[in-house]
Amino acid sequence: MxxxxxxxxxxxxxxxxxxxxxxxxxxxxxxxxxxxxxxxxxxxxxxxxxxxxxxxxxxxxxxxxxxxxxxxxxxxxxxxxxxxxxxxxxxxxxxxxxxxxxxxxxxxxxxxxxxxxxxxxxxxxxxxxxxxxxxxxxxxxxxxxxxxxxxxxxxxxxxxxxxxxxxxxxxxxxxxxxxxxxxxxxxxxxxxxxxxxxxxxxxxxxxxxxxxxxxxxxxxxxxxxxxxxxxxxxxxxxxxxxxxxxxxxxxxxxxxxxxxxxxxxxxxxxxxxxxxxxxxxxxxxxxxxxxxxxxxxxxxxxxxxxxxxxxxxxxxxxxxxxxANIYAHPAKVLVTTFSNDTLSHSLKLAHHLREKGVNVITYPEPVNLNKQLKYADRVKIPYAIILGPDEIAIDRFALKSLSSGEQIQLAWDEIDTKLLPLLVGERDS
RNA sequence: GUGCCAGUAGCUCAAUUGGCAGAGCAUCGCACUGUGGAUGCGAGGGUUGUGGGUUCGAGACCCAUCUGGCACCCCA
Incomplete structure (x- = not known):
């Protein structure tokens, strides 16, 4: 060094x-x-x-x-x-x-x-x-x-x-x-x-x-x-x-x-x-x-x-x-980036969630998902959102829980009813 | 400010009387380019705190210095 x-x-x-x-x-x-x-x-x-x-x-x-x-x-x-x-x-x-x-x-x-x-x-x-x-x-x-x-x-x-x-x-x-x-x-x-x-x-x-x-x-x-x-x-x-x-x-x-x-x-x-x-x-x-x-x-x-x-x-x-929970996680959710083509979709969703009061981290480089999920896991972000061509094609996104490993698909108009209850609340540090 | 002890890879530590600087964990890569934790294989990583000295040869010995720890001093 x-x-x-x-x-x-x-x-x-x-x-x-x-x-x-x-x-x-x-x-x-x-x-x-x-x-x-x-x-x-x-x-x-x-x-x-x-x-x-x-x-x-x-x-x-x-x-x-x-x-x-x-x-x-x-x-x-x-x-x-x-x-x-x-x-x-x-x-x-x-x-x-x-x-x-x-x-x-x-x-x-x-x-x-x-x-x-x-x-x-x-x-x-x-x-x-x-x-x-x-x-x-x-x-x-x-x-x-x-x-x-x-x-x-x-x-x-x-x-x-x-x-x-x-x-x-x-x-x-x-x-x-x-x-x-x-x-x-x-x-x-x-x-x-x-x-x-x-x-x-x-x-x-x-x-x-x-x-x-x-x-x-x-x-x-x-x-x-x-x-x-x-x-x-x-x-x-x-x-x-x-x-x-x-x-x-x-x-x-x-x-x-x-x-x-x-x-x-x-x-x-x-x-x-x-x-x-x-x-x-x-x-x-x-x-x-x-x-x-x-x-x-x-x-x-x-x-x-x-x-x-x-x-x-x-x-x-x-x-x-x-x-133990005073340094829990830097954000509630990581919005991953699939490729340069889908980047704007990810940024748009991240911005939308932030306006709703959610603490969001993005990954502004389209490295493989492997790496992005590993990052989320290591810094203890509890949720990841995946937004690739498959999801974009049907106007949805995937929400993965890093603790349970479960993944669900959500539409944008389900954000208020299904997503926010999971992501808003407990304080981030 | 005084005395004593320690400092080796990012972290925790090893290295016989002074004789080729190592391990575990972590990192990175691959297995696995649309899914993290587990596993396997491989790789990178060091002026041994810094500067001098002794020696054929110093991580080790000597001197100085920096930083930390312990006891004084003092105090939150």
């Missing part, structure tokens, strides 16, 4: 079979978002770097964003996340928008990461946010959206789970241990790594961060205390709200959940594959009550989450949740 120019590292080519999955995922996300009354929106893919600078977290902006100068020298960022854009869009029209505001989006994002399974440099993300409410029941609504999505695609609570925590709860606990607020982000990082390190290593790391033995032990106890949520009025009300809709099976308190983005203020959550092999988190989100003020708007409470397409697609494939 000749040299093909390679794709950009970490990008994906969506061949039709992959595109069908992406489109199906989009439709599923749209269905769920709309079921809860959320409206679709979209922002620019290019943003000024300042939008993210102070709000998203050092690492995300400095290490993981695609940033380059445009022709005037201004630094342009390929958006690594949507929430700051959303905050800006809301702040710009804060006086005219109607709150509470429910918006969702599904679009591309870029992060300069090392590509591996479940992680690419260009990916799609479902973002959904509820702005203008600061009740725990608003947080519960977003969690309910997630559970509904999992149920719709067929993921059980034995396969995926949402782990939830409250940063305020953790901050109170750290205060009680005598850890001052300015140490908090370092200690949050410490908590984040606890699971990944050997205990002794982690202990040493904690000492380096300036924690004394009783503080370290206090944190260890904290992270093992699965009943801690009962001291959080916020989490209690969230769990209560979710009891109304049999979502509780999917949701579990986990004091280890902290999350990397700096703008979360209270509830934080993350969904994971617990029954399978995919280690990365499926989605993450939480409450961010200060972000609107930070981008120049009036203060507004908000809660939301983001789900990337890469991990969820892997998991859906792993559990066999992707319907």
């Amino acid at each position: 000749k040299q093909v120019i390679a794709a950009i590292k970490g990008t994906r080519d969506f061949y039709p079979e992959n595109m069908a999955i992406r489109a199906w995922l989009y439709e599923t996300i749209k269905t769920i978002s709309q079921r809860y009354g959320y409206q679709e929106y979209e922002g620019p893919f290019l943003e000024p770097i300042e939008l993210y600078a102070a709000k998203s977290g050092e690492e995300l902006v400095k290490e993981q964003s695609f940033v380059f100068p445009d022709r005037s020298g201004e630094l342009i960022t390929l958006r690594p996340e949507l929430t700051p854009t959303l905050a800006r869009m809301v702040a710009q029209r804060q006086k005219q928008l109607i709150f509470p505001l429910r918006w969702w989006s599904f679009g591309p994002f870029w992060r300069y990461e090392k590509p591996q399974k479940g992680r690419s440099r260009e990916f799609f993300q479902w973002n959904i946010d509820l702005i203008g409410l600061n009740t725990p029941e608003a947080d519960a609504e977003l969690l309910s959206v997630i559970v509904s999505f999992f149920k719709l695609v067929g993921l059980s609570s034995a396969q995926v789970k949402i782990f939830i925590n409250d940063r305020k709860l953790m901050e109170d606990q750290l205060n009680q241990l005598g850890i001052p607020p300015e140490r908090r982000s370092a200690v949050f990082r410490l908590i984040d790594r606890k699971e990944k390190m050997e205990f002794k290593e982690w202990q040493a790391y904690a000492q380096e961060e300036g924690l004394n033995t009783s503080q370290i032990n206090g944190i260890v106890n904290l992270l093992q205390n699965t009943e801690l949520w009962q001291t959080s009025p916020n989490l209690i009300r969230i769990f209560q709200a979710l009891e109304n809709e049999s979502a509780s099976d999917y949701i579990e308190f986990d004091p280890n959940i902290i999350r990397g983005l700096d703008y979360y203020t209270s509830t934080v959550f993350e969904a994971k594959d617990i029954g399978g092999t995919v280690r990365r988190s499926i989605l993450g989100g939480g409450r961010y009550d200060d972000l609107l003020a930070a981008v120049g708007g009036d203060p507004l409470p908000a809660v939301g989450f983001a789900m990337g397409d890469v991990v969820i697609s892997l998991i859906l494939q792993e559990y066999g949740c992707i319907p």
